[in-house]
Amino acid sequence: SAVISQKPSRDICQRGTSLTIQCQVDSQVTMMFWYRQQPGQSLTLIATANQGSEATYESGFVIDKFPISRPNLTFSTLTVSNMSPEDSSIYLCSGGTATYEQYFGPGTRLTVT
Amino acid sequence: AQSVTQPDIHITVSEGASLELRCNYSYGATPYLFWYVQSPGQGLQLLLKYFSGDTLVQGIEGFEAEFKRSQSSFNLRKPSVHWSDAAEYFCAVYGGATNKLIFGTGTLLAVQP
Numbered sequence: 494s495a496v497i498s499q500k501p502s503r504d505i506c507q508r509g510t511s512l513t514i515q516c517q518v519d520s521q522v523t524m525m526f527w528y529r530q531q532p533g534q535s536l537t538l539i540a541t542a543n544q545g546s547e548a549t550y551e552s553g554f555v556i557d558k559f560p561i562s563r564p565n566l567t568f569s570t571l572t573v574s575n576m577s578p579e580d581s582s583i584y585l586c587s588g589g590t591a592t593y594e595q596y597f598g599p600g601t602r603l604t605v606t
Numbered sequence: 607a608q609s610v611t612q613p614d615i616h617i618t619v620s621e622g623a624s625l626e627l628r629c630n631y632s633y634g635a636t637p638y639l640f641w642y643v644q645s646p647g648q649g650l651q652l653l654l655k656y657f658s659g660d661t662l663v664q665g666i667e668g669f670e671a672e673f674k675r676s677q678s679s680f681n682l683r684k685p686s687v688h689w690s691d692a693a694e695y696f697c698a699v700y701g702g703a704t705n706k707l708i709f710g711t712g713t714l715l716a717v718q719p
Contacts, residue, residue, distance in 0.1 A: 494652065524705060535696065535711045536650075585649060587707075593638050593657075593700045595707050597650040 495521045495588050499598030506576055506605050513572045514584055514601045522588030525563060526595065527571045530583040539584075542569040576605045608633045608701050612710035619687050620718045627682040627713050629697030638700035639680040640707065641671055645693045653695075656680060667691075692717045 496519045506512050518525060525542040540548040540561055548561035563569040573580050581604050587595040609632045619625055631637055638657050642650040654665025661673040671682045680697060697710040 497649075499649075526706075536709045538706055541705065587650075589705065594640070594652060594655060596652065597642075599649040602647075 494594075495519050495590060495596040497522075497586060497588050497596050497598035499586050499601055501601055502599060503602040504604070506603065508577055508605060510576055511572055511574045512576065512603060513570050514586070516569045516571070516586030516598055518567050518569075518586075518588035518596075520567065521590050522567065522596070523591050524589035525569045526587045526589065527559070527561060527569070528585040528587065530585060530600070532582070536585065539571070542571075573603065576603075578605045581605045608637075608699055608708050610697050610699050610708055610710035612695075612697055612713050614713045615711070616714045616716065618716040618718060621689050622686050625682075625684045625687045625691070625715070627695050627697075627715070629680045629682065629710060630678050631680060631697075631699045632678065633699055633702075635702065637680075639671075639673060640698040640700070641665065641669070641680075641682050642696045642698060642709075643693045644696065644712075650696065653682070687715075687717055689717045689719065691715060 498517045527539040528536040530536050538551050539554045540550040542548050542561050542563040544563045560572045583600045585600045586598040589595045611630045640655045641653040644650050653669050656663050656673045664670050694712045694714050696712045698707045
């Protein structure tokens, strides 16, 4: 299985600020994804991180709010911008392999006050 | 459109009892199916996957799942549940050309001593 690391593991942030989450994957991964998991909910895909180009966002998510970078094959960042309490969630990074499995990082637990 | 339904939101079983978690999918072609487990405060761990071939697949930690095309189901089973199995379980289907995983809403498993 692929190894995915993510940091920070948790943070408490003030309204109006931004937080950047980092994700590192091992070399088995070909695709990288960012998900949001609101309390007691399932996972919602935010975007697919594309190496060297703009991420592909899902409906309801925009680049201005969730800018994503993927400068190389094994690293990506997600920024949650201009945060509000509604952004309090778990943010999960995953790596997809050539055989369609996705492996997940431990998540970043964000609380916005 | 592809979708996954997990009819049971919460299930409680006694330790040592058998377990079956239900998953139904909607997908036009032969699906790639997955079960993930999320322990409290953790990311998602891949339990098992089905791509093709034998419809009974074995996973980690004694879990298995059976693909039944006629019922569009991929139910997860374990013959004897341990207290450490208490977690949330997610079924997912690979979305084909979209390269996305589509998740069910999850089943929260509680284990009684």
